[in-house]
Amino acid sequence: MSAAPPLSAAHDDDCLRADIRLASVPGVGPRSRRALLARFGSAEAVLAARPADLAQVPGVSRKVVEAIVAGGDDRYADGVLGLCRERGVGIVRHGSSDYPGLLARIDDPPGLLFTRGEFLPCDALAVAIVGSRHATAYGRKIAWQLAGGLARAGYTVVSGLARGIDAAAHRGALDAGGRTIAVLGSGVLAVYPPEHHDLAAEIAGRGAVVSEVPPLAEPSRGAFPQRNRIVSGLSLGTIMVQGAETSGAMITARLAGEQGREVFAVPGPIDCRMSRGCHRLIHDGARLVESVDDVLEEFGPLCEATPTAEGREIRVPAELQLGDVERRVLDAVDDQLADGVSADIDEVVAASGLATSQVISTLGVLEMRRILRRVPGNRVARA
């Protein structure tokens, strides 16, 4: 035997190998995986469990029990791990610090995400743009424009790398110099459709290409609905740009709603089938979108303070849209808040170095945008 690697690294590898093996067992989906982990604590423990114990987990059929027991070979997992190392594919485990926080909060988060490129903390400010592969020129143009506007506002644009709307959305974010994340139904090294190879490589350099299936997995029909929950799950909201009522994008939009995220839809001509899905969503309560502003003004406070691409911590997405003076006043407020939950307005004026009248009117704007609120005694606090 060769020298053992440091214990923690070896342990990490074992965990990862078990995670990969468990993820590869046919019939173990996100929900049964969650039930198994809840019962046994770790993928390793699941794979070592006795059939009788496995059979007691709700939703785990006899066939799945047999598949788990049969999945006892580490060579497959070693192969995947080796490939990832060789080709620079990252693996992000649910529960690790680099796992996207918004995605961790959905009901059925993926256990593993294979990634080309990387998640940054600022990707917590993400908006999904989805739509049909059969989009019209109108749909593609609008997707490109909205993605560009969101990217310029500091948002990461999430989509699915498909033809049509997805590609236009990724392209729009890239062209605006922003970040974008492509969630695949196939493995991150088996990019589908093939003509998006170069687009995927570009996205990996300015965001991430991610998938929950192993890197070389071929696209399968069943993988796409599963993929859709990751698209919406990574995002504060999902914008449907174009699609028939039966399109996969409809599923993503509905999932966004079920995940408690915002749902947006872009209207279009009623004599075009491709806008039917959007009109249905609007009819059912989705916010009608004409511009990026319609999207941005809908977001409430973030679950946790999030660093932007420039490294500034924000708590409300609207902070991304502040002008220089607004930023300066908010910074002054935050500095004074350091001592407590509210800040004295006179001290904010002094700290800002701006004229009193300008600070007062700017505080009014920040209040209107629901970033700050007034507190009795000439004070302000975070909303």
Next chain:
Amino acid sequence: MSAAPPLSAAHDDDCLRADIRLASVPGVGPRSRRALLARFGSAEAVLAARPADLAQVPGVSRKVVEAIVAGGDDRYADGVLGLCRERGVGIVRHGSSDYPGLLARIDDPPGLLFTRGEFLPCDALAVAIVGSRHATAYGRKIAWQLAGGLARAGYTVVSGLARGIDAAAHRGALDAGGRTIAVLGSGVLAVYPPEHHDLAAEIAGRGAVVSEVPPLAEPSRGAFPQRNRIVSGLSLGTIMVQGAETSGAMITARLAGEQGREVFAVPGPIDCRMSRGCHRLIHDGARLVESVDDVLEEFGPLCEATPTAEGREIRVPAELQLGDVERRVLDAVDDQLADGVSADIDEVVAASGLATSQVISTLGVLEMRRILRRVPGNRVARA
């Protein structure tokens, strides 16, 4: 002196003359007119009132008092009456049996309507289609299609005879063999725009061209907002097809809402200014319209039983959309209802001459369409 005409006709003429004179007084609008009539009882009494008494009516300024007192000459009114007789223009007085019932229910109904053509009782089933004069080909096509669909379903289409959406809506109703009403801001003999002379004549033959200003009044800017309340007031609901956020059609749609009528809007491409008004209405709660069905399914029970063009009495607009079997079953129910408020289902089956299973399933459909409701004891009633 020549022989006096029969007393009632002379009295009618006097009333009409006074109505016309009062309507012609500058500064007396629908609201001050209503206040004056509430105080004095009739137009004749208003015109005979003392200035001091007139001045006490809320909303009636000194200037208006002077104008009423000065408007004491019958020759102008005689001229209008003579012209109407000569040119076949009808005059419908608020309060008379041929005055449209829906219009009588708004806050500020016109005191008089000058008409070419005539109102029929079936015009109580009316829907307004409004939109911009600067509509695109898309907007005009949709207006024409929706109007045709509504006309084929038995609805009268109301609009304003303007260029663009209005003309397409009237045309759509006429092309479908239906009825349509054009409400003008000018007099019914001073059709504006001039190129719609022939269209107006065609509408007069298959519905009505109406206006609250005297037949030869030229179009004035101020008359159009006033006209809009008549368009929406004549209708169960108003569909905005296309228009900027500042368009007159927006005013009509908002008025429809204020009058307690349904408001509908047709979406369109977000990169076309002409759909902005519609999107704003949808954002504010208007029902998004893709097809005639979206409009028809929104209407609740009518205020009163209304005869259709075929002379059938209906109580719910949805009755216009019934198939033969549904109609036959509903007729059987109505026959049995003659004895009371609910009908025994077995008797309905017998009266209909249809198979029990067919009647039962059809009753289910009628219940779903909120035309009928089940009543305990194997009975049904009107919803």
